[in-house]
Amino acid sequence: MPLHILGPMVLIGIISIGILLHLLGNSKRMVFTNADQVIDRWHREHPETSVERVEISDSGHQALVKTDAGIGLIWVMGFDTASRIIALPIETKNRQSGISIKLNDFTAPRIKVDLNTEQNQSHWIAILAAKEPSWTT
Amino acid sequence: MDNLTFPDTVQLAVPFFILAIVLELTWITIKRRGGRYETRDAMTSVLLGAGNVVTGILLGFVAWGFYNWVWQFRFFDLGTSIPIIFICFLLDDLRYYWVHRFGHTIRWAWASHVVHHSSQHYNLTTALRQTWTGEFTGLMIVSVPLLLLGFHPAMVLFVGGINLIYQFWIHTEAITKMPRWFEAVMNTPSHHRVHHGRNAQYLDANYAGVLIIWDKMFGTFVPEGEKVDYGLVVNLGTFNPIRAAFHEWIGIFKDITQPNISMSDRFRYAFAPPGWSHDGSRDTSRIIKRKYVERNPEAKGKPGL
Ligand SMILES: [Zn+2]
Numbered sequence: 001m002p003l004h005i006l007g008p009m010v011l012i013g014i015i016s017i018g019i020l021l022h023l024l025g026n027s028k029r030m031v032f033t034n035a036d037q038v039i040d041r042w043h044r045e046h047p048e049t050s051v052e053r054v055e056i057s058d059s060g061h062q063a064l065v066k067t068d069a070g071i072g073l074i075w076v077m078g079f080d081t082a083s084r085i086i087a088l089p090i091e092t093k094n095r096q097s098g099i100s101i102k103l104n105d106f107t108a109p110r111i112k113v114d115l116n117t118e119q120n121q122s123h124w125i126a127i128l129a130a131k132e133p134s135w136t137t
Numbered sequence: 138m139d140n141l142t143f144p145d146t147v148q149l150a151v152p153f154f155i156l157a158i159v160l161e162l163t164w165i166t167i168k169r170r171g172g173r174y175e176t177r178d179a180m181t182s183v184l185l186g187a188g189n190v191v192t193g194i195l196l197g198f199v200a201w202g203f204y205n206w207v208w209q210f211r212f213f214d215l216g217t218s219i220p221i222i223f224i225c226f227l228l229d230d231l232r233y234y235w236v237h238r239f240g241h242t243i244r245w246a247w248a249s250h251v252v253h254h255s256s257q258h259y260n261l262t263t264a265l266r267q268t269w270t271g272e273f274t275g276l277m278i279v280s281v282p283l284l285l286l287g288f289h290p291a292m293v294l295f296v297g298g299i300n301l302i303y304q305f306w307i308h309t310e311a312i313t314k315m316p317r318w319f320e321a322v323m324n325t326p327s328h329h330r331v332h333h334g335r336n337a338q339y340l341d342a343n344y345a346g347v348l349i350i351w352d353k354m355f356g357t358f359v360p361e362g363e364k365v366d367y368g369l370v371v372n373l374g375t376f377n378p379i380r381a382a383f384h385e386w387i388g389i390f391k392d393i394t395q396p397n398i399s400m401s402d403r404f405r406y407a408f409a410p411p412g413w414s415h416d417g418s419r420d421t422s423r424i425i426k427r428k429y430v431e432r433n434p435e436a437k438g439k440p441g442l
């Protein structure tokens with residue numbers, strides 16, 4: 001097929017599928033509403049760990065878990081989730097209405113955590129700096 | 138015979154791919170079952186598909202040149218009659234089985250193929266989520282026997298394209314099971330859902346392209362049982378298609394260049410099964426299956442475990 005037909009066809013196809021999906025309400029994201037839901041999603045990728053503590057961000061799109069294998073970060077990917085065990089202390093940056101966490105991971109380079117109040121932000125920063133006694137293992 | 142041309146089937150199929158995606162999406166939206174679509178996930182898939190066509194155009198000459206170079210050493214010239222094309226298709230499907238199996242069991246090839254498994258969804262767009270780096274795996278050598286037997290390079294590429302087009306429609310949850318006889322012989326949505334599962338029992342199963350018989354012959358067939366959890370053992374934390382396309386190559390590079398490991402460990406980081414690590418800090422699918430059975434002893438002996 002000549003490129004001057006294939007190219008525009010692919011482009012228009014991709015854009016229209018994207019618009020259609022969005023209009024049909026498929027851009028919604030999962031929201032963590034309780035600790036059990038977070039633990040359930042965490043165990044999907046880390047079945048061998050036991051979770052002792054959960055902290056959910058203000059938007060419900062991110063959460064921290066304290067496990068017997070270390071501190072874990074789990075976040076929403078559309079209708080699903082991704083998660084990593086993270087080594088503390090870890091670098092954070094203040095962002096508008098939240099903080100961002102830089103992971104040394106090409107598949108998950110930076111995770112933004114939505115935290116509305118200064119109190120919540122400093123709580124997360126303290127956990128991630130390994131300065132929160134109830135979260136240090 | 139050397140200027141033989143076959144139509145580029147994959148490019149010709151693009152309008153049908155787009156139409157079928159719209160139809161599947163409509164079906165799911167109306168019926169409220171039969172699959173899930175997520176905007177960013179689907180966009181990542183189709184962009185990876187488009188990129189696959191682009192890299193195919195840019196790098197296709199590598200395989201084409203290699204095939205033609207091998208062709209000069211052929212033992213026979215089988216021509217291009219319809220029965221020969223059919224036999225070529227069957228043998229190429231066996232070729233596909235092995236390329237696909239190597240794609241899951243050798244990290245160097247997995248680095249390319251992982252892209253296809255990087256979605257947590259399973260719908261027709263997932264079929265288009267294809268590698269940009271297939272030419273780097275070197276697995277084109279698996280086609281050598283076909284060429285030496287006398288199947289023309291253009292025919293080998295043609296039937297390989299038909300094989301990929303067949304696999305498009307099986308990436309759906311809208312079809313539960315096909316008729317019994319069909320499920321017995323052909324690769325189907327049910328068999329291929331298993332292949333995309335990250336459930337312990339579904340890892341390294343159902344490598345088939347068109348015929349499921351190869352998996353039954355070589356002991357890698359697992360029937361669909363428990364609900365499939367789609368995606369990777371460690372799922373991607375990004376929808377960025379460039380990160381999806383290259384992440385495992387970056388992973389290999391980081392692993393083989395780390396300090397204080399032996400040369401043979403560096404070699405294994407590139408060519409051992411995915412998940413191999415010199416310090417046992419990661420799990421291969423074999424270890425994942427073993428640990429699963431330890432946690433769920435009642436599952437021992439089930440297919441795939
Ligand atoms: Zn595969």
Ligand SMILES: [Zn+2]
Pocket residue numbers: 253264308329333
């Ligand atoms: Zn597939």
